[in-house]
Amino acid sequence: MPTIVVEVMPKAELLDPAGKAVAGALAKQGRSHFSNVRIGKRFELTVDEVTDAVLAEARELADDLLSNGVIEDVVTVKVAD
Amino acid sequence: MRIGVITFPGSLDDRDAQRAVRLAGGEAVALWHGSHDLDGVDAIVLPGGFSYGDYLRCGAIAAHSPIMSEVIDAANAGMPVLGICNGFQILVEAHLLPGGLIRNDHGDFICRDQTLRVENASTAWTSGFSKGQEITIPLKNGEGGFIADAETLARLEGEGQVAFRYVGTNPNGSLDDIAGLTNARGNVVGLMPHPEHAVEAGFGPDTPDAMRSGVDGLTFFTSVLQAQLARA
Numbered sequence: 164m165p166t167i168v169v170e171v172m173p174k175a176e177l178l179d180p181a182g183k184a185v186a187g188a189l190a191k192q193g194r195s196h197f198s199n200v201r202i203g204k205r206f207e208l209t210v211d212e213v214t215d216a217v218l219a220e221a222r223e224l225a226d227d228l229l230s231n232g233v234i235e236d237v238v239t240v241k242v243a244d
Numbered sequence: 245m246r247i248g249v250i251t252f253p254g255s256l257d258d259r260d261a262q263r264a265v266r267l268a269g270g271e272a273v274a275l276w277h278g279s280h281d282l283d284g285v286d287a288i289v290l291p292g293g294f295s296y297g298d299y300l301r302c303g304a305i306a307a308h309s310p311i312m313s314e315v316i317d318a319a320n321a322g323m324p325v326l327g328i329c330n331g332f333q334i335l336v337e338a339h340l341l342p343g344g345l346i347r348n349d350h351g352d353f354i355c356r357d358q359t360l361r362v363e364n365a366s367t368a369w370t371s372g373f374s375k376g377q378e379i380t381i382p383l384k385n386g387e388g389g390f391i392a393d394a395e396t397l398a399r400l401e402g403e404g405q406v407a408f409r410y411v412g413t414n415p416n417g418s419l420d421d422i423a424g425l426t427n428a429r430g431n432v433v434g435l436m437p438h439p440e441h442a443v444e445a446g447f448g449p450d451t452p453d454a455m456r457s458g459v460d461g462l463t464f465f466t467s468v469l470q471a472q473l474a475r476a
Contacts, residue, residue, distance in 0.1 A: 173346075177391065178417070180351040228308070231301055231337065233344035234391060 165213045167221045170239035171230040172203035203238070204229075213242050245472045247465070248275040248285035250315070252306045256293035257328065257440060264440040265289070268465030277309040287324040287368070287468050288315055290331025292384075292438055302345060302387050303333030312338055324368035324468045325432045329385055332424070332434030341425050341434050342400065343392035348385070349417025357449035357458070358383035358437050359411040360423050364404050367430040372467040378411055379460035380449045381442040388436040390418040390425075403428060408435050439464040 173179045179201050186200040206229055210217050218240070225237045247265045249272060251258045262272035273285050277295075282288070295306035306312070312334075319325045319340050327335035335341045348354060359380050362373040373379065392400065397419060400406055408424035416436075424435025439461030442448040449458035 177346065178349055180347045180349060184351050228304070229300070231304065231344055233336075233342075233393075234301075234346055 164209050164211065166243040167208040167210060167213065167218065168239060168241055168243050169206040169208065169221065169225045169229055169237065170203060171206070171225070171235050172201060172238050174234060174236055177234060203235075207243070218242070245287070245469050246271045246273050246283075246285045247287045247289060247468070248273045248282060249289045249291055250275045250277060250311060251291070252277040252293070252295035252309060252330075252334075254293050254295040254297055255291050255330070257438065258291040258293070260438075260440045261289045261291045261328065264443040264461065264465050267443045268462055268469055270465065270469050275311060277306065277311050280310050280314055282311070282314050282318060286472050288318065288326070289440075290315075290325070290327040290334050291440070292329030292331060295330055295334065298387070301333075301337065303330055303335075303337040306330075306334045307337035316340060319427075319432050322429065322431050324471070326369050326464065326468070327432075327434035328438055328440060329388075329436055332436055333387070335432065335434040340432050341427060342396050343390055343425070345387055345436070346389045346391055347387045348389055348415070353384075353386040354388075354415050355382070355384040356415070357381070358415060358423075360408045360435075360437060361411050362407070363409055364407045364426055364430075366404075367407060367426045367433050368468050368471050369433040369464045370407060370426075370467055371471055372463040379463075380451070380458050381437045381439050381461045382449060383415060383437040385416070385436055388416040388418065390422045390436075392419065400425065407433055408437075 182201040249261045265272040362377045365373045365375045407426040410421045442461035
């Protein structure tokens with residue numbers, strides 16, 4: 164079954180406390196060359212068939228429900244390989 | 245006067261909110277998220293908790309509940325609506341209040357008695373306070389950091405829509421120390437701290453007079469009762 168992938172990230176200018184906690188843990192392991200970590204979300208929407216209409220609906224959903232434009236950006240809406 | 249308290253899957257403080265309504269002298273009416281019936285109530289409380297386990301975003305799934313279409317219509321028609329903690333997050337996700345609430349900047353859940361300054365005493369839920377009054381009620385959340393873009397923030401500040409501000413330390417990184425908001429009309433109010441946990445002596449925050457004697461939260465509920473009486 165085809166899958167539409169939607170990826171959402173916290174806005175770049177916002178503090179991401181979860182990502183910061185992971186970056187802190189990496190630094191404690193001596194891996195501070197990974198200087199920054201940001202954590203986002205990936206949604207996999209399974210559909211019977213990918214059509215232009217379904218893709219358009221997925222884009223709409225990504226903006227309206229799957230993300231909150233005040234705090235997040237939709238970075239990807241694509242059909243999975 | 246009948247005040248509805250909506251229970252969502254994962255609401256925790258719905259019973260506490262009902263108790264607060266009763267202690268203030270109102271009739272508490274239990275409402276259900278899956279219904280489209282507001283049961284003729286005169287005001288609505290969206291209680292605290294973790295609706296839908298905070299999945300997706302805090303309050304996001306609850307904001308799309310069946311009953312929320314009626315709540316949004318009623319709020320736009322002027323009915324008093326109070327959102328506490330998760331209820332505030334639901335109001336924001338339902339676009340009844342602006343901005344967003346994100347994880348506390350220090351990353352920890354926080355639970356403590358919190359002093360607030362009442363910045364707007366002209367709303368349906370704050371008319372019993374005076375502007376500038378300091379009150380103490382419990383705060384308990386992990387995602388209470390208020391954010392908004394610069395333009396929205398300037399408008400909120402300019403138009404007196406900041407209802408409450410944290411006093412002393414900022415517990416979660418909220419912009420401008422914002423603890424709660426009102427809409428322009430003053431009927432919709434949301435805040436992260438919990439007035440319903442400070443309504444009965446013996447069970448509230450400590451005060452200089454006696455342990456656990458704080459009842460500052462009761463004024464939220466008596467305010468809305470009096471506003472409704474005055475209108476009747």
